[in-house]
Amino acid sequence: MNIATSWSTDSDVEQALADALKSLDSQLGGATPDYLICNHSATYNAADLAKALQVYAPKAALHQTSSCLGAMTNAGFHSDNGYGLALFAIVDAAASFGVGMAPLGEEAAAAAMQAAEQALAQADRPGELPQMVWISSTPGQEEAVIAGLKSLMGPNVAIAGGSAADNEVKGEWWLGGNGAIAQDAVVVSVLFPSCSIGFAFHSGYDPTQKAAVVSDAEGRMIHRLNNRPAAEVYNEWTQGLIQEQMERGGNILGLTTLAPLGRVADHIGKVPQYQLSHPDSVSAGGSLSMFSNIAIDDELVLMQGSPETLTRRIGRVAKSARNSTPLEHPKVLGAMVIYCAGCMLTVTDRMNEVAQILDESIDKAPFIGAFTFGEQGSFLQAGPKHGNLMISVMLFLEE
């Protein structure tokens, strides 16, 4: 098994890809990848990338997702004037990989199932549970996507991935699978590598003592917390953080990055694990719009983070992923990382430090990181979930 990553921030798509492929080819010794991931800023022409990548690796399962501002590898944070891309390639003759893509539309669950079946067919593993399902989808229906995959493959399927992103939340994101591209779609990779896989899904946040039960909610909109307008409660908790927007409504995404709301999704022993939701806007009626679904009776906790925790936490998530397998002395062969775009935008100037911490925590094994508008990962007990402001790490491991 051979894994390599490469990157470029050249604004010319052809040159960027040429640089990245040259490096990749060199690292792989001319071998053709069996699985290829491309995370790129939405500023590149996704179709050109898809076409060129398919020419480069015609037999590879190709998974393409746009990522906010650029991407991340062992070499650091790759973004220059909104341009950046990274490639992650696996050569593994004993493995099976497959990618499928389906238009999301109104039936996100069905689309996810369709994409997964395509991917299993390409991997020649119909009916078999992959070690990991790696997903990318248009932001907005991630819970349905996960539900569809669980419906097809059972509740124990391990899922990780991230929602496509652009640089300015303008809906200019792209998704691609095996040469095809779309803006409203779900892309599913099924991974049957010849090594073990470890994973972890964490946030860089800690819970506070402030908590409330959702009294009224619909989809991603929280109307009331503890029978009070949700925005009012949140504003109290955060000492007037969204006071201005309370009065006329508006976007609060940037303001709330270090103060998301969390739900207990899982426990490691007695220690709760939180699934985060990012408030993105407030309505005139005092409702909070979130980046993930909230249900009535959910208990929400105000979480707190800081640039410091957002920077350093990724190392701990990688450590958790490494410890998630029964291997006694796991050696990391490679890593695929999803890092919340909101967090990245909060600590943009420290992203090279983030990449360095991750690089050291996985013993400099090649990794690729994408900055997404929604993160998916699997808790050890609670299974796959969609969250915001989260870090999802998947490691290829061997003893």
Add this chain to the structure above:
Amino acid sequence: MNSTLEFSTLEQQNNTEHLREALLDLERSKQLEEETRIESEYILACLNALSRVGLDRNALRILLEELQPLFEYDEACVLVPDPEDPEHFIVTASTHECLQASRWPTHWIQSRITVDTPLLAFNVKALPMWQMQTEAMQRSVSSALHLALRPGPQPAYLICTHPQVGFFSHKHSKRAIRFAPMLAQALINIETTKELANINQRLQQEVEERRKAQTKLVEVQEELIATARQAGKAEIATNVVHNVGNVLNSVNVGSEALQRQLKGMPLSYLRRMADMVAEHQSFLSDHEKMKLLPSVLEKLTHKMERQNQICCDELTTLQTHVEHIANIVKLQQASAGYQEVREEVELTALMESALTLSLNDSAEKDIVIEKHYESPLHCSLDKHQVLQILVNLISNAKQAMAKLSGRRGCLSLDIEYNADQILFKIKDNGEGIAIENIEKIFIHGYTTREEGHGFGLHGSALNAKQMGGTLTVASAGHDQGAEFTLMLPR
């Protein structure tokens, strides 16, 4: 509010994070310890189960049942190669009879499942190896865990099934991988125990057979001793009878000789002399004493004739009695209790001995003798019985050829054998047997020879039968010669 919202100080956050991470590490360690403890308990439970039931054929099924709560399967089975069909695996142990009769394609399983990479099927209906299973199985199973228990030339596989789609997770497969060596070792132990049981059974059978053979040998030895004793007694009696027969023969010969001598006495001359003297008695009248001569001579002649007749009559009566006694002796010899005394003999040597004993006259040696013997063969036979039959047959042939005129006698001696039987064939070109007499030839007392008694062939046939064989004859008719075949079992 500003973007560096702080609910607690940075130092407090760091401390909290450190504490939280330490707590997580502790909880992970506790989880790992708990998992290890649970698995240890299952290992102990399995070992207890094995010690309870031993390593019999049900042990693997019991192990699977012990592990059910850990693996959470609905049903499970273990596959091993079908010894009669290399293309398929068969079930060696299962928790349910519906799995027991299932067969699995070797190639597909071996190419997709290894010791390190289990196959987790969230939907078995999509897998070719499940598509060939019965409808009932496919209806009852939705997801399955497939794991190689051991590689190599005698691979074994574990299959765990569940009716719920996507039931099994990688957690199940990791547990199964950890328990695979124990299941594989149990399988090896069971197979070894089974093989040892088979070897033990074979050894017991061999011991039993040897014990029976030993008993039989002792019995045979005892029988042999008894037979030898019996044979010894019989031989003595036979010898006595034989000697008596010989003496009787001498008596008979002597009496015949005496009768011939008596009949050959020149009494006719005496009679003619007496008559002549009587006719010319006038010539004797001058002498007083000579006058008496004719009457004396007449009386003497008469008396001698009478005594001769009496002697002849008595001899005839004596011969009749001797013959009667000889018949009784021969009957006794023929019907004496048969006691087989086998000994190792070489067939051609046996035939040659019979020939030597039978042809002792120079005239008889003019007979052309043709021998057709197969390669020498040593067999365990009752030598004296066989020899007696062969001597009898050769003697008969010799006698049958004694009256030939214009052609030379030809005696053909054959020995043939196969895995089951031995054939001695004595063929002559003598006077043959009339077709109507073929059926009677072995009847007691039947003979075509004036001097014969009709005992020889009857006795020979009887002896052949006593040895488990037969004596048969073939002849094309009068003057066409005859062929006698003595068949004996090997």
